[in-house]
Amino acid sequence: MSDVEAPGGVRAETTIDAWGDSLLKVRDLDAGYGDLQILSEVDVDVREGEYITVVGPNGAGKSTVMKSVFGLTTHMGGTVYFEDEDITELSPEEIITVGIGYVPQNENVFGSLTVEENLEMGAYILEEVPTEAMEAVYDRFPILRERRDQKAGNLSGGQQQMVAMGRALMLEPELLLLDEPSAGLAPDLVDDMFDRIDRINDDGTAVLMVEQNAKEALRRCDRGYVLVNGQNRYEDAGETLLNDQQVRQDFLGG
Amino acid sequence: MGVSESYERGRNLFQSNPVGFVLGLAVLILMLDLVRQLVTGELDVARFGLVLKAGIMRGMVIGLAGIGLSLTYSILNFANFAHGDYLTSGAFAGMAVSYLVAGKFGSEANIGALLLVGTGGSVFGGALGVGVVTAPAAVLAGVVVAGVATIGLTLLVDRYVFRPIRDRSGIALLITSIGVAFVLRYLILFVFGGSKRGVTAEQPSLSVGVPGGAIEIGTHDVALFVVAAALMAGIHLLLQNTKLGKAMRAMADNEDLARVTGIPTERVVKYTWILGGGLTGVAGYMFVLWKGTLGFFDGWLLLLLVFAAVILGGIGSIYGAITGGLVIGITFSMAPIWIPSAFGRAAAFVVMIVILIAKPEGIFGGTSTA
Numbered sequence: 001m002s003d004v005e006a007p008g009g010v011r012a013e014t015t016i017d018a019w020g021d022s023l024l025k026v027r028d029l030d031a032g033y034g035d036l037q038i039l040s041e042v043d044v045d046v047r048e049g050e051y052i053t054v055v056g057p058n059g060a061g062k063s064t065v066m067k068s069v070f071g072l073t074t075h076m077g078g079t080v081y082f083e084d085e086d087i088t089e090l091s092p093e094e095i096i097t098v099g100i101g102y103v104p105q106n107e108n109v110f111g112s113l114t115v116e117e118n119l120e121m122g123a124y125i126l127e128e129v130p131t132e133a134m135e136a137v138y139d140r141f142p143i144l145r146e147r148r149d150q151k152a153g154n155l156s157g158g159q160q161q162m163v164a165m166g167r168a169l170m171l172e173p174e175l176l177l178l179d180e181p182s183a184g185l186a187p188d189l190v191d192d193m194f195d196r197i198d199r200i201n202d203d204g205t206a207v208l209m210v211e212q213n214a215k216e217a218l219r220r221c222d223r224g225y226v227l228v229n230g231q232n233r234y235e236d237a238g239e240t241l242l243n244d245q246q247v248r249q250d251f252l253g254g
Numbered sequence: 255m256g257v258s259e260s261y262e263r264g265r266n267l268f269q270s271n272p273v274g275f276v277l278g279l280a281v282l283i284l285m286l287d288l289v290r291q292l293v294t295g296e297l298d299v300a301r302f303g304l305v306l307k308a309g310i311m312r313g314m315v316i317g318l319a320g321i322g323l324s325l326t327y328s329i330l331n332f333a334n335f336a337h338g339d340y341l342t343s344g345a346f347a348g349m350a351v352s353y354l355v356a357g358k359f360g361s362e363a364n365i366g367a368l369l370l371v372g373t374g375g376s377v378f379g380g381a382l383g384v385g386v387v388t389a390p391a392a393v394l395a396g397v398v399v400a401g402v403a404t405i406g407l408t409l410l411v412d413r414y415v416f417r418p419i420r421d422r423s424g425i426a427l428l429i430t431s432i433g434v435a436f437v438l439r440y441l442i443l444f445v446f447g448g449s450k451r452g453v454t455a456e457q458p459s460l461s462v463g464v465p466g467g468a469i470e471i472g473t474h475d476v477a478l479f480v481v482a483a484a485l486m487a488g489i490h491l492l493l494q495n496t497k498l499g500k501a502m503r504a505m506a507d508n509e510d511l512a513r514v515t516g517i518p519t520e521r522v523v524k525y526t527w528i529l530g531g532g533l534t535g536v537a538g539y540m541f542v543l544w545k546g547t548l549g550f551f552d553g554w555l556l557l558l559l560v561f562a563a564v565i566l567g568g569i570g571s572i573y574g575a576i577t578g579g580l581v582i583g584i585t586f587s588m589a590p591i592w593i594p595s596a597f598g599r600a601a602a603f604v605v606m607i608v609i610l611i612a613k614p615e616g617i618f619g620g621t622s623t624a
Contacts, residue, residue: 096516
């Protein structure tokens with residue numbers, strides 16, 4: 001499945017042809033912030049309905065991959081394709097219309113707006129608030145229906161994460177980008193959050209997720225990427241990476 | 255409830271919030287003194303009513319102008335010092351049109367003199383009959399043009415001055431806005447002249463008889479109050495109930511998140527200027543119509559009070575701006591009951607400082623409403 005060369009700086013090789021049916025294709029991506037380059041020649045593929053996790057040590061550039069896909073970094077080379085369309089130079093405002101939703105890691109709700117207003121903002125680009133999509137979000141997160149008129153800033157961390165995901169789901173994206181969804185959650189809520197992501201994926205939305213909680217993320221995903229120093233290091237089925245002696249030792253704490 | 259119990263409660267309150275306690279005590283003493291003065295006749299009811307009315311009127315102007323300042327502050331993240339001169343610009347633009355309409359487009363006076371708002375004493379608003387009752391069409395046209403012209407001015411300034419440096423720090427924008435303020439002020443001086451002129455004609459008023467005299471409620475008092483209250487209610491409804499209003503609140507809350515959510519932030523910025531500029535222009539015109547005189551320094555002088563109101567109300571909140579405006583306006587007008595009238599402005603700032611010591615984030619601080 002993958003011909004990734006392990007350490008030594010040889011980068012993972014995948015050809016566009018082999019991944020012809022990919023929803024998202026990231027090819028040879030160089031990106032960073034201003035003059036600072038973080039990613040170099042990164043390749044990532046997400047097929048329709050697939051659940052992909054990107055793991056790696058702190059500072060490996062995991063979140064930068066996600067931000068680059070969403071047009072939030074300085075592009076320095078390479079290409080991002082979504083449904084075979086080059087979206088590399090698009091702005092976030094435009095990317096949201098092609099079918100990608102993004103849930104940032106921190107401060108991901110409008111605290112002074114109500115839950116319902118937060119969801120409405122997720123569908124800002126539509127003429128009308130899509131009531132069906134909103135009902136679907138409320139069905140997925142019933143607690144949000146109960147709290148629809150409360151300020152999002154007054155909710156618990158877990159509920160705020162639901163608001164953030166719900167907002168990204170308002171446009172019913174084909175691909176959902178999740179940046180550290182378990183960050184800052186109480187340990188007993190982390191499992192619940194991963195279950196909810198599983199269900200979103202089961203319902204047909206492809207997921208590209210960055211996680212600190214690497215073991216749990218790899219256990220649940222279809223495929224995983226290990227990123228080190230802004231470069232691809234390993235790439236394989238989640239379970240395979242999880243059981244790989246080298247990966248365990250280097251990145252998963254044994 | 256015994257005396258010891260209330261003493262105990264007072265002591266607890268004092269310990270938990272000493273500044274607030276002292277502040278509350280001071281307000282209580284002043285209010286009791288006010289009642290004493292009114293009862294003993296030291297201060298007659300008519301004068302009290304008059305200063306209270308003046309305070310509320312001033313407060314409405316400050317509040318209305320403060321909404322515009324607060325909107326641009328919370329959404330664009332900088333304190334716009336050109337705001338005062340936007341007020342002046344609105345007042346001059348509106349008055350020029352009011353003169354033009356009241357002067358029947360040049361048939362009653364030289365059209366140039368009308369458009370320059372009677373610069374150098376060439377025409378007088380009193381003679382033209384500028385006022386709500388004597389020339390309603392002129393006032394209506396003036397209000398509309400004051401709003402529209404100020405919107406145009408703010409968009410123009412934003413396009414060529416603020417937008418190119420939007421990504422810089424708030425300090426760079428603030429200093430730039432001071433430059434814009436000077437340019438606007440002295441352009442107005444250059445075009446319209448520096449004389450402070452009377453612009454309105456005598457309007458009918460209603461006298462309410464009270465002990466010690468009567469409280470006069472003029473047509474322009476009513477006009478100012480109605481226009482300001484209507485615009486405040488309108489902006490409240492807009493922010494709470496419309497898609498644009500919610501997007502403005504979202505952007506004030508977290509601009510980066512607004513962008514990744516798909517809110518067209520540049521467009522929201524534009525509408526913010528349109529709303530803020532329109533409110534500011536109308537506030538400037540109504541202020542001048544109400545006080546009856548117009549000078550190129552009017553907006554700048556008012557700006558400091560507007561800033562005081564916005565900061566005291568909790569910067570970023572339009573409800574804070576309205577409340578702060580009323581507090582500052584009423585303090586400014588009522589202070590002469592106790593201290594020499596020259597210190598009215600100083601008293602307004604003292605109140606601001608004291609409230610900020612008790613509640614550093616302002617009255618409505620922390621609940622950014624726009």
